[in-house]
Amino acid sequence: MRVPNRSPRRQQPRPPVPYTAPAGRRMSVRGLANSSPDGPDLDAYREAVGELLVEVGALAAASSTKARQVLIDQRLREPAIAAVLDDTPQGLIGARETLLLEMARYQPNARSSAGDLAALVRIYLLSRIDVMWWRDASTFVTDAEVHHSTQLVDLEWLRRRGLLRFRYTEQPRTVLGRGVRAVRRRVLPDATPRTAGLLFRRARREVVALLNDIGREFTAATTVGTPPLWVTSLVRSAEHQYRLRRLGYAAMVPSGHCLGWAVDVEMSWYERFGARDTLAGILLDRQRAGELNVIDEGQAWHICLAPSATRRLRRAYEAEMGI
Template sequence: MRVPSRSPGPRPGPAVTSAAPGRRLPSSAGRRPDPTAPDLAAYRTAVAELLVEVGALADAPSTTARQVLLDQRLREPAIAAVLDATPQGLIGARETLLLEMARPRPAARGSAPDLTALVGVYLLSRIDLMWWRDTPTFLTDHQVDSSIDLVDLEWLRRRGLLAFRYQEQPATLAGRGLRAVRRRLLPHTTPRTAGLRFRRTRREVVALLNDIGREFALATPPACPPLWVTSLARSAEHQHRLRRLGYAAMLPSGHCLGWAADLELAWFRRFGARDALADLLLARQEAGEINVVDEGQYWHVCLAPAARRRFRRAYEAEMGV
């Protein structure tokens, strides 16, 4: 699993810059850092180092050794500072992670096909919860479908107001059959994803995805498809549904707060655009705009609170609100 982080120090190759003309990402250089806020760069570096050690203990007989390792490493200041700032706190986050590692899954599906990936996805996604710890969780499907804090993408799509694509989950058996036939006949025209269960998200996330979509379009050849979104807001009820199917759907999750989305990455390798999208997302993470979690086929992104006001204004300007 590739850990999406930018540790301090020089790296080979050219620096990543935005392809959008006239667009400047927020820079931390002119901003006073909050002395009480955890150091996210140090956290991501510490997580990357921990994953190397977890990978070395991935075999089943190493269960006790893994637990001892986690007990030691999660208490290190760089990691503990973030976990302690989440709603669960350090102890709760540790216990949840150990339970996730011990939980039998019927199939290695989705974002965490192995133990190392699961630990990485869990720990990096805790940044979302630290940022939005005061946001209520969408507990049920009905809450997602009826919340006034979320907007329906279909209304925006029909009016040409989206710079990205998505597809919904088929609602009927006939629809699923038609989707299967289409994939068999045209296997590479769309990503191999189930589609959106909920086509709703926060207004600020719409503006963020539109901004990423426009920058991605400028950075890729004309024949490359637009940015593809595979998941948006979800309910805790739906997370439990996914877990029963064998997916590593974390609880709590930034999706259940409405501030997260998943973006297809692997499919764009066919068009030579996968790395361009990855670099674009990592540059935004480095600028403090989003949190990024590499989940393999797709990457999880969560809007940072510091960027909320800017993207709310962008949404209102784009939609003429």
């Protein structure tokens, strides 16, 4: 947590300044903003997904399995939804089959961010925007690939030099480390978010610049004493993604995390500081500007960087690091 300096304390947070895309930013030829003549209309897609979720919620009973399948068959073929799914590597048919399989296998549990079937469908369908954006990107298949990739930088190296505007914790690697973590949570249960922490403390340069940018905006919009932006998950290997699935997490495949372009940021913890809505507004402003895809997953929100923003953020990273 930030320690206030001796300057006068701000009594009220400043309202967040609505995010707007920098002037002159080029849009991708594949239409990566929310509305573009060259690609799917993401506003229409998100709206159609929202309408579908209402119907899925009404068919939540176990006896409604057949009705849910018919509903999915019909709704995924609607133009607003089909336009996005057709533009993913799996295509519409593959996405439909994967979603139906996910629904058939779904078992609610405390670890999963999908509290019910409707939440599972929402997370899956909204995450297809990530996959559509980055359909030509290579997956980090193994843990070793993540550890040794030259596309990623070490966050700890940056943190020690004061170059990060966000925080994170790593997963304990030993029995002793896990024991210390458990004791700390019992003594100071709300001092940090209740998260397993990062398995890989590595990230793409553009993602570092994005998180620094959001972190600065969040700090400026909140009162002294509000902790900085907290990141709970960054890049993952496909190997680790399947580990998470076996443990019961709603870890979708393919995933923007396994491509290195998706991040999870803590949300619920900021309620105790009165800052959750501020952070939500910052993220949604950037989604409206076409820079992010945002998925509300409860305790944490999933965000994925749009390809149209990478050039600006790479320049920002190089400027911050003095490259």
